[in-house]
Amino acid sequence: MVRFLVLALLSLAGVTQTSxxxxxxxxxxxxxxxxxxxxxxxxxxxxxxLRLPGYIVPLHxxxxxxxxxxxxxxxxxxxxxxxxxxxxxxxxxxxxxxRITTATMLDQNLAHLSDKVLxxxxxxxxxxxxxxxxxxxxxxxxxxxxxxxxxxxxxxxxGFYRSTYRTSSGETRNLASTHFEPTSARMAFPCFDEPSxxxxxxISIRRSRAHTALSNMPIVMVLxxxxxxxxxxxxxxxxxxxxxxxxxxxxxxxxTTASGVKVSVYxxxxxWQHTHxxxxxxxxxxxxxxxxxxxxxxxxxxxxxAIPDFQAGAMENWGLITFRETSLLFDPATSSGSxxxxxxxVIAHELAHQWFGNLVTMQWWNDIWLNEGFARYMEYISVNxxxxxxxxxxxxxxxxxxAIGRDSLNSSHPISSAAESPTQIEEMFDTVSYDKGACVxxxxxxYLTDQVFQSGIVxxxxxxxxxxxxxQDLWDSLAxxxxxxxxxxxxxxCYSSRQHLDLTSMMNTWTLQTGVPLVTVTRxxxxxxxxxxxxxRTAHPSDPTWFLWHIPLTYRTDTSTSIHRHLxxxxxxxxxxxxxxxxxxxxxxxxxxxxxxxxxxxxxxLIQLLKDNHxxxxxxxxxxxxxxxxxxxxxxxxxxxxxxxxxxxxxxxxHTVPLLEGLGYLEAFYRIVERRDIPDVTQNLxxxxxxxxxxxIDRQTWSDKGSVSxxxxxxxxxxxxxxxxxxxxxxxxxxxxxxWLDSNSTLNLPADVAETVYSVGAQEDTxxxxxxxxxxxxxxxxxxxxxxxxxxxSRDTNKLTRCLGLEGxxxxxxxxxxxxxxxxxxPRGRHLxxxxxxxxxxxxxxxxxxxxxxxxxxxxxxxxxFSSTEELTEVRVFFESIHEQASQLRVTEVAMDNIxxxxxxxxxxxxxxxxxxxxxxxxxxxxxxxxx
Ligand SMILES: *[C@@H]1O[C@H](CO)[C@@H](O)[C@H](O)[C@H]1NC(C)=O
Ligand SMILES: *[C@@H]1O[C@H](CO)[C@@H](O)[C@H](O)[C@H]1NC(C)=O
Ligand SMILES: *[C@@H]1O[C@H](CO)[C@@H](O)[C@H](O)[C@H]1NC(C)=O
Ligand SMILES: *[C@@H]1O[C@H](CO)[C@@H](O)[C@H](O)[C@H]1NC(C)=O
Ligand SMILES: *[C@@H]1O[C@H](CO)[C@@H](O)[C@H](O)[C@H]1NC(C)=O
Ligand SMILES: *[C@@H]1O[C@H](CO)[C@@H](O)[C@H](O)[C@H]1NC(C)=O
Ligand SMILES: [Zn+2]
Numbered sequence: 009m010v011r012f013l014v015l016a017l018l019s020l021a022g023v024t025q026t027s028x029x030x031x032x033x034x035x036x037x038x039x040x041x042x043x044x045x046x047x048x049x050x051x052x053x054x055x056x057x058l059r060l061p062g063y064i065v066p067l068h069x070x071x072x073x074x075x076x077x078x079x080x081x082x083x084x085x086x087x088x089x090x091x092x093x094x095x096x097x098x099x100x101x102x103x104x105x106x107r108i109t110t111a112t113m114l115d116q117n118l119a120h121l122s123d124k125v126l127x128x129x130x131x132x133x134x135x136x137x138x139x140x141x142x143x144x145x146x147x148x149x150x151x152x153x154x155x156x157x158x159x160x161x162x163x164x165x166x167g168f169y170r171s172t173y174r175t176s177s178g179e180t181r182n183l184a185s186t187h188f189e190p191t192s193a194r195m196a197f198p199c200f201d202e203p204s205x206x207x208x209x210x211i212s213i214r215r216s217r218a219h220t221a222l223s224n225m226p227i228v229m230v231l232x233x234x235x236x237x238x239x240x241x242x243x244x245x246x247x248x249x250x251x252x253x254x255x256x257x258x259x260x261x262x263x264t265t266a267s268g269v270k271v272s273v274y275x276x277x278x279x280w281q282h283t284h285x286x287x288x289x290x291x292x293x294x295x296x297x298x299x300x301x302x303x304x305x306x307x308x309x310x311x312x313x314a315i316p317d318f319q320a321g322a323m324e325n326w327g328l329i330t331f332r333e334t335s336l337l338f339d340p341a342t343s344s345g346s347x348x349x350x351x352x353x354v355i356a357h358e359l360a361h362q363w364f365g366n367l368v369t370m371q372w373w374n375d376i377w378l379n380e381g382f383a384r385y386m387e388y389i390s391v392n393x394x395x396x397x398x399x400x401x402x403x404x405x406x407x408x409x410x411a412i413g414r415d416s417l418n419s420s421h422p423i424s425s426a427a428e429s430p431t432q433i434e435e436m437f438d439t440v441s442y443d444k445g446a447c448v449x450x451x452x453x454x455y456l457t458d459q460v461f462q463s464g465i466v467x468x469x470x471x472x473x474x475x476x477x478x479x480q481d482l483w484d485s486l487a488x489x490x491x492x493x494x495x496x497x498x499x500x501x502c503y504s505s506r507q508h509l510d511l512t513s514m515m516n517t518w519t520l521q522t523g524v525p526l527v528t529v530t531r532x533x534x535x536x537x538x539x540x541x542x543x544x545r546t547a548h549p550s551d552p553t554w555f556l557w558h559i560p561l562t563y564r565t566d567t568s569t570s571i572h573r574h575l576x577x578x579x580x581x582x583x584x585x586x587x588x589x590x591x592x593x594x595x596x597x598x599x600x601x602x603x604x605x606x607x608x609x610x611x612x613x614l615i616q617l618l619k620d621n622h623x624x625x626x627x628x629x630x631x632x633x634x635x636x637x638x639x640x641x642x643x644x645x646x647x648x649x650x651x652x653x654x655x656x657x658x659x660x661x662x663h664t665v666p667l668l669e670g671l672g673y674l675e676a677f678y679r680i681v682e683r684r685d686i687p688d689v690t691q692n693l694x695x696x697x698x699x700x701x702x703x704x705i706d707r708q709t710w711s712d713k714g715s716v717s718x719x720x721x722x723x724x725x726x727x728x729x730x731x732x733x734x735x736x737x738x739x740x741x742x743x744x745x746x747x748w749l750d751s752n753s754t755l756n757l758p759a760d761v762a763e764t765v766y767s768v769g770a771q772e773d774t775x776x777x778x779x780x781x782x783x784x785x786x787x788x789x790x791x792x793x794x795x796x797x798x799x800x801x802s803r804d805t806n807k808l809t810r811c812l813g814l815e816g817x818x819x820x821x822x823x824x825x826x827x828x829x830x831x832x833x834x835p836r837g838r839h840l841x842x843x844x845x846x847x848x849x850x851x852x853x854x855x856x857x858x859x860x861x862x863x864x865x866x867x868x869x870x871x872x873x874f875s876s877t878e879e880l881t882e883v884r885v886f887f888e889s890i891h892e893q894a895s896q897l898r899v900t901e902v903a904m905d906n907i908x909x910x911x912x913x914x915x916x917x918x919x920x921x922x923x924x925x926x927x928x929x930x931x932x933x934x935x936x937x938x939x940x
Contacts, residue, residue, distance in 0.1 A: 010321030055100045063093040066200045066207045074214040077182040083158040092145045102194035102201035104135040110156040165319035167195025173276045173316040183256035191430040193248040204476045209243040223253040224327040245474045252325030274313040285338035324361035333789040342791040344759035345719035353387045360386035368472040373433040381445015411444035415524040416545045419901035423519040434859030447601045454599040455560040487511040514558035525557045530607040534587040562596040565589045597628040618657040627663040634669045648920040664717040692925035712758040723760040745769030753782045766798030800830035808837045825862040829869025864899045871903040875910035
């Protein structure tokens, strides 16, 4: 799955008709009170655990679905072939919000075990259903469980749900689609909804002639009986969360890969012309993965479908990947350079999952990083190889910086963490699993070399194909330690665990332990003394736990071009670097997941080096130094003066990545003081940024020309300049906006600067109204996202309130969380957004789910801006008022940590900022005189 950054979800009320909230864990209800029919008599629910019993294993599902897009409901039947391992009278499986109308049990010859309809009991708190068989099911035998069921096509984003789209003639059409990961297959049909219960699926769908039905596999037979019935080929063995089906009237484009896989991209009929880029990219990337993994993609087809209402960014259902429209559709006229990168990366991510996740699945959700960390990292490997011009390596640093941001708070957690309830499981889909997972893999790949890494993961994928794996299995495969089977079969060469590289102890320090290490280095003669500790930006925890990592250190010096390596496995250590060495830069190109602090004159040497000749270091190293210095400042380990001195060289920086990194900190400081309403510092910082970066701002053109990295710089720099009120920027934006208005909103502005132009235009009443008008009628979601951001940048709070009120009609509910975050980012909107969240909290939880990306985006988006103790108290009081839900969420702690970090930052640094600004006024004055 791809998380949607600050965007997400859909329509009106909650999901289907389940009354019980899945999030309140209590004792199993007495099922007879809840569901009286079906003669349950005095039976009570036989199972009290959240996870299903292991002694009944599903082998094959025959699933028939009959949705009605007019009635917005569906009925279905499922016949599940079961392997029973122990004698029992009960089958316990998952179902949520389904009406189960008939249950029968058949033996291997399809003879009924009982001539009565069987009792069905429900335990809604655990989302489980139990079927009682009066005749004992014998261990070692196979049976068939047959169930008839029905439900509404829900209005949420989970299970089998309804989505709608509007045609240009104003007609609204329905479609029905699924989203199951992690625990919502049970909302669509009764099933054993845990990742290790892999089974084959034979799916059939009834539909009207006007619609198309899609599922994981291709259609093998169509029955026409007034209604149509599509029968899909039997699937490979897979987990329930990967099952998918869609009934819609979409159009598609197709192509075939070199190995004969048919790839198709589907979208609403009028958006069909925006599917071509995705088709090309998908074919190219699928071919890349088949080669890289050296395992053929096992299905005959791969469909990619743009679903109008979709909460995540995309979902890797095997053979039928679903996307948000903005993650798949590419309109050359309105999509920017970064939209292209996003679409390519999301496709690369979901296709990587066809191997990592679908073919080999983590045993349980605690190790979701085995799916998500890998898919996230494979995005970089595959896009770097197939689309080198997109320069995706430039974005890898952001992924690692995001991971460090989260991991340097007390509230972080280990990559592998316990997760049992659906809410806990959903919350595992976070920065730690995705981004830290990817960065740790990046470090490991550098340590092992590309070739060893690649052959190790191929070994892992082969060993565990169509089954499940643990962390340990990955380490063993990478170190080429023998698996149990191989000890008996004499195939490929492998090592016994004693004989070889002990990757397990090294990697356990990264996956089972929270946090990111800080390595402090001190020069002492020809030696470099090393010390490691956990890096924290907030106060240290009251119970300091022992932290020790096995860090594969790398460094470069001025005396040679080679990269030096050293594995640090103790708290303190030292390395010989040589007497004659001038400077040392540790963590070469930031391939390692750790920060570095240079003690003594270390930082001064590097500051001097950047001033004298910054090209002596790679752009990655420069970016890394800037990042580390400012992080250390936040933690109170380095003075802000030093960090600001370090970026004193930025005027000569010509690379986009370090430039944006340095500028990003200045912008963040500006936003903090702007929001806190500290006028003197705000004003001075603004003048300073515009003065210091004048030349590079003036060099930008208002166009879509240039390389991806030039386009990214332009987009971000002009957006900041206009936000800071730079007159030349505002004037140009105003001119472009007027042209756009004059064209009756038909002109296509350069996509990279469109959002900036709209934001400037949105400050006038007529501009705002025209934008809203265009938003309402536009068919391009990428275009609409840019306009929405402009609408939410208005300085008029009435307009912001109006925006929030448009959700559900003009603004899709899937976009509500990004809208709230956009309003919160606006200095005039931050209290408005926070009040909105408090007022509508329970509605929001109904619309999204408690642990969802959307709810987390909303909490982080509205609180990350706060930096005063009053705000901290306000947030704490609110979380206490929703204690029952808040206590199940990790994200509430993250929010509190963020605010504390901001408070601390201001306490430590406001004085320095004020003083520097006074000193700089002198610089600027001298500069003016010189130029003047
Ligand atoms: C199931 O049977 C196996 C032996 O066939 C036994 O070892 C195991 O304990 C049984 N499990 C349960 C839950 O009764
Ligand atoms: C949906 O229900 C309507 C009204 O009952 C019926 O006319 C139509 O044929 C049904 N469509 C399908 C696909 O079952
Ligand atoms: C079930 O899947 C496995 C592997 O994924 C495949 O080999 C087998 O043929 C499938 N079973 C059926 C009945 O098609
Ligand atoms: C990207 O490609 C270049 C050139 O092929 C290679 O040197 C580099 O290691 C690749 N980066 C990643 C992350 O795979
Ligand atoms: C700056 O460093 C680079 C790389 O080490 C070197 O090629 C170049 O000559 C240096 N320039 C100056 C002015 O010292
Ligand atoms: C502007 O567009 C609207 C809606 O598309 C149309 O009704 C109107 O006639 C257009 N006006 C001009 C001046 O082209
Ligand atoms: Zn994913």
